[in-house]
Amino acid sequence: MARNLNLSQCISEALHLEMERDPQVLVIGEDVGGQGGVFGATRGLQKKYGSGRVLDTPISESAITGMGVGLALEGYRPVLEIMFVDFIGVCLDQVYNAIAKNHYMSGGKVRMPIVIKTAGGCIGSGAQHSQCLWGLFAHLPGLKVVAPSNPYDAKGLMASAVESDDPVVFIEHKGLLLKRAEDFTFGSDVPAERYTVPIGKANVVREGSDLTLVTLSGTVAPSVTAAEEALKKGISVEVIDLRSVVPLDMDTVAASVKKTGKILVVDEDYLSFGLSAEVVTRLLERKISITSVKRLAVPDVPIPGALSLEQEVVPNERSISAAIAETVGKA
Amino acid sequence: MAQEITLKDRYGYMLWMRHFELACLEGVPTREIHGELHTGVGQEAISAGMVGFLSKEDAMCSTHRNHMHAIAKGVDLRAMLAEIFEKSTGICGGFGGHMHIFDPSLKFSATGIVGAGVPVALGHAYAARLKGNQAVAVAVVGDGAVNTGAFHEAMNMAGALSLPLVVVVENNEWAISVPFSASSATETIAERAPSWRAHGIRVNGLDVEEVANAFEAALARARSGKGPSIIEAMCYRFRGHFEGDADMYRSKEEKERRRSEDPLERTKETLVARGLATLEELNEIEKSVVASISEMLASVRKDPSPSGADATRYVFAE
Numbered sequence: 001m002a003r004n005l006n007l008s009q010c011i012s013e014a015l016h017l018e019m020e021r022d023p024q025v026l027v028i029g030e031d032v033g034g035q036g037g038v039f040g041a042t043r044g045l046q047k048k049y050g051s052g053r054v055l056d057t058p059i060s061e062s063a064i065t066g067m068g069v070g071l072a073l074e075g076y077r078p079v080l081e082i083m084f085v086d087f088i089g090v091c092l093d094q095v096y097n098a099i100a101k102n103h104y105m106s107g108g109k110v111r112m113p114i115v116i117k118t119a120g121g122c123i124g125s126g127a128q129h130s131q132c133l134w135g136l137f138a139h140l141p142g143l144k145v146v147a148p149s150n151p152y153d154a155k156g157l158m159a160s161a162v163e164s165d166d167p168v169v170f171i172e173h174k175g176l177l178l179k180r181a182e183d184f185t186f187g188s189d190v191p192a193e194r195y196t197v198p199i200g201k202a203n204v205v206r207e208g209s210d211l212t213l214v215t216l217s218g219t220v221a222p223s224v225t226a227a228e229e230a231l232k233k234g235i236s237v238e239v240i241d242l243r244s245v246v247p248l249d250m251d252t253v254a255a256s257v258k259k260t261g262k263i264l265v266v267d268e269d270y271l272s273f274g275l276s277a278e279v280v281t282r283l284l285e286r287k288i289s290i291t292s293v294k295r296l297a298v299p300d301v302p303i304p305g306a307l308s309l310e311q312e313v314v315p316n317e318r319s320i321s322a323a324i325a326e327t328v329g330k331a
Numbered sequence: 332m333a334q335e336i337t338l339k340d341r342y343g344y345m346l347w348m349r350h351f352e353l354a355c356l357e358g359v360p361t362r363e364i365h366g367e368l369h370t371g372v373g374q375e376a377i378s379a380g381m382v383g384f385l386s387k388e389d390a391m392c393s394t395h396r397n398h399m400h401a402i403a404k405g406v407d408l409r410a411m412l413a414e415i416f417e418k419s420t421g422i423c424g425g426f427g428g429h430m431h432i433f434d435p436s437l438k439f440s441a442t443g444i445v446g447a448g449v450p451v452a453l454g455h456a457y458a459a460r461l462k463g464n465q466a467v468a469v470a471v472v473g474d475g476a477v478n479t480g481a482f483h484e485a486m487n488m489a490g491a492l493s494l495p496l497v498v499v500v501e502n503n504e505w506a507i508s509v510p511f512s513a514s515s516a517t518e519t520i521a522e523r524a525p526s527w528r529a530h531g532i533r534v535n536g537l538d539v540e541e542v543a544n545a546f547e548a549a550l551a552r553a554r555s556g557k558g559p560s561i562i563e564a565m566c567y568r569f570r571g572h573f574e575g576d577a578d579m580y581r582s583k584e585e586k587e588r589r590r591s592e593d594p595l596e597r598t599k600e601t602l603v604a605r606g607l608a609t610l611e612e613l614n615e616i617e618k619s620v621v622a623s624i625s626e627m628l629a630s631v632r633k634d635p636s637p638s639g640a641d642a643t644r645y646v647f648a649e
Contacts, residue, residue: 026461052461058491060484063450067488070390070454070468073440076461078454093481097444098451106433107424108645110440141646165648 002151002182002189008041010151010181010190011117011172014158015042015079017194019049025162026071028055028064029081029117038083039119039177061087065094068114069102077113077162085120085133085171099167100142114167115158120147121173121218121268122314127302130310132217135267135274137169138245145245146199147171149220150187153243156197164199173218185224200247204256208238211292211328212256214279215266216242219315223266226320235328245275250282257283262292264327266315271297296323336383339608341539342598344382345375346620348399349595351408354628355398355415355429359574363416363632368429369396373569376594377501378403380542380564381469384550388466390438390455392448395430396501397441400471404439406432409627418634425637426645445506446479448472449498453485456494456559467495467553475506477520483527486559490528495553498529498561499546501536503568508580520563529559536564537594567592 005013019025027045033056036043046054057064061082068078082088088095099112122130137145144166148154154172161168181188186205205220206227215223220241227237238256242249257263263283265276276295283290296315304310315323352372358364371378378399385391385404393400401411407422414421415429423433430443438455442448448470455468476482477500489496500520504511517523524531530552534541542564549560567589571578578586602608 055457058484058488060488062481063453063484063488066447066450066481066485067454067457070392070451070456071458072454073390073435073438073451074455074458074462076458090480093444093447094450098442098447102433102440103648104645105423105427105431106435106645107421107426108648109423109433110435111648144647 003192004180004182005190006178006180007151007154008037008039008177009043010155011041011158012036012043012045014155015045015162016048018159018162019045019053021194022077024076026053026055026076026078027081028057028068028078030057030059030083032056032081037081039172039174041117041172041177042081061091062094065091065099065116069094069098069112072112072114073110079115079117079162082116082118084129085118086128086131088118088133095143096140100140103166104142111165112167113165115161116167116169118169118171119174119177120171121175122303122310123174124307124310126305130303132171132269134171134245135269138275142167143246144168144199145171146243147173147217147245148243149176149217149241150184151181151190152187153197153203155190156195157199157243159194160196160199163196168199171217175218185221197243199244200249202243202249202252203241204238204252205241206237206239208236208260210236210260211262211264211324212238212240212253212260213264213266213324214240214242214253216245217268219266219268219320222315222317223320225317226324229321230324233330235324235330237324248278248282250286253279254283254286254288257288257290261289262327263290264294264296264323266320266323267295267297268315269297270300271295272300292327292329294323294327296320338540338598339602341379341382341543342595342602342613343616343620344379344402345539345595345598346617347408347624348375348378348402350620350624351398351402351412354412354624356574357628358416364429365417366428367573367575369573370570371396371399371568373590373594374501374503374536374566375399376539376598377499377536377542377564377566380539381499381546384547385469387437388464390452390466390468392452392455392468392470393432393439393441394445394448394472394476395443396473397430397432401432401434401439401441404437406434406437406439409631412627413631413634416631417636418631419637420634446472446476446481449476449482449485452496453489453494456489456496457492459495460492465554467497467550469497469499471499471501473506474500474502474504474511474520477523478514486527486529489559493528493556493558496559497546497549497553498559500561500563501566502563503566505568505581507572521561524561527559529561531561531563533563533565536566537592537597539594539598
């Protein structure tokens with residue numbers, strides 16, 4: 001029985017439990033304190049743990065991420081909120097030159113147990129408030145990149161992210177944050193107590209034998225629906241939720257493709273130089289026999305403003321269904 | 332603690348700093364050191380002025396030109412020299428290189444990105460607030476860094492929260508080829524401080540005592556909860572921005588004139604004039620420093636390079 005809460009509350013529940021468990025955990029960002037986050041994912045934290053551990057900052061992302069580095073060097077575990085992932089441009093320097101590299105550059109002497117908690121995904125907000133960008137982070141060595149698709153995973157992956165000694169970019173999908181747990185067809189049961197979901201282990205959401213569909217975050221649900229529809233036409237689709245882009249669980253993907261021989265990657269991020277090509281290339285490097293490949297991703301255009309335009313470029317149930325049919329040769 | 336450091340001691344540190352840099356220079360033509368090596372020759376009085384005031388609990392965030400700051404914080408010289416000479420015995424095992432010196436036991440770190448150390452120092456300063464201790468975070472930057480957004484963001488937040496942050500700006504008047512006068516809307520950096528509710532002071536960065544006094548005052552202010560300070564220490568970079576810089580942007584006349592104002596000579600003259608040391612005594616100290624560093628360099632050169640097989644280590648901790 002699903003508890004009456006939405007996905008952002010599951011994340012806030014995870015943060016509550018982490019802050020209670022470990023006094024070194026801090027939450028720092030814009031509107032995370034008094035307001036409890038613009039999506040409510042940090043609600044109640046400041047009231048419970050005080051304005052020292054839960055700090056409302058000015059709109060100063062370089063200061064937020066930079067101070068995260070200093071705090072990590074002091075032994076803290078900062079959770080830094082970058083409200084929308086699109087804003088990472090103004091502070092990417094600290095993220096990829098310090099947070100991602102300090103462990104390496106110090107020869108393993110310093111650790112950066114930092115969570116960069118941020119919201120991504122398309123909800124009709126136009127080119128500067130709709131990106132996913134996990135491919136960008138994944139390209140930069142030293143960052144783990146997590147993007148949950150359901151309430152159960154969101155809570156458990158956040159616990160793992162905070163507990164991790166490595167920096168984790170945690171991308172919450174804006175289209176899922178305010179969705180009620182009971183409205184999810186998978187991962188809707190969220191225990192009240194603490195638990196972890198390991199980072200780097202994909203989840204086979206739906207088993208199938210004709211085609212492997214690999215996706216994550218906001219496109220898992222429409223992929224499952226499309227897979228249900230496909231079954232009515234006699235196409236059995238296995239849907240894999242990657243959960244994280246780094247580490248990329250190729251063992252799970254490869255085991256599935258060995259069975260199906262066909263791969264469709266559905267990615268809400270940009271098409272080129274990204275997740276979809278990475279998954280397919282790694283399969284080829286493993287010399288797995290593939291008879292059909294398709295990539296469905298945002299076709300290298302900024303996310304348009306009008307919903308009628310956005311629907312044309314962002315994978316949805318209709319385009320996923322078409323891609324499934326095409327990949328199995330039944331288009 | 333500061334009282335224990337005499338002017339003669341500071342001169343000794345300046346000698347170590349100068350000759351450490353000169354030892355690094357030896358590795359450039361021999362291709363033992365790759366990449367663009369930045370030395371601080373001519374700027375020793377600023378780092379030497381910071382010696383003795385900081386404990387292990389105080390943090391220091393430095394720059395691409397970091398060797399002398401590290402010496403001031405107490406970082407092991409041999410391990411640093413080995414890092415710069417790309418040895419496995421280096422302080423970061425050769426994974427950092429000369430721009431990225433990390434010593435977590437002393438809360439010392441450096442970044443090669445101009446201005447990026449100030450927000451990191453802000454984090455250390457906030458940690459001091461959370462821990463409720465007397466620690467201070469020191470960020471050392473060049474004059475080029477003060478025009479970055481990161482500098483402003485960190486200063487503003489430090490001022491808003493009244494955090495124990497001391498920013499030492501080594502104003503050598505040139506951000507590579509662009510003079511400070513052409514890149515700042517204000518005549519000085521110190522005068523910007525009040526806009527961040529910080530204390531600002533401009534000092535002669537060739538005068539080690541003036542630097543030490545300003546630093547001590549800024550630390551006292553920070554430790555007593557009065558908030559951030561900016562110390563703008565005027566100086567001159569004797570060499571190019573990096574080893575290999577043709578340095579055509581500064582006139583020969585300017586370079587000769589400014590190099591004649593050597594902070595080491597200045598300190599030596601003061602010591603002799605005040606009767607605190609004889610010239611012979613100071614020359615003997617220098618000889619012994621030169622011998623020690625020469626021995627250290629010879630020893631470092633015998634160390635092994637890191638093994639190529641290790642290049643993919645340390646990307647992740649787990």
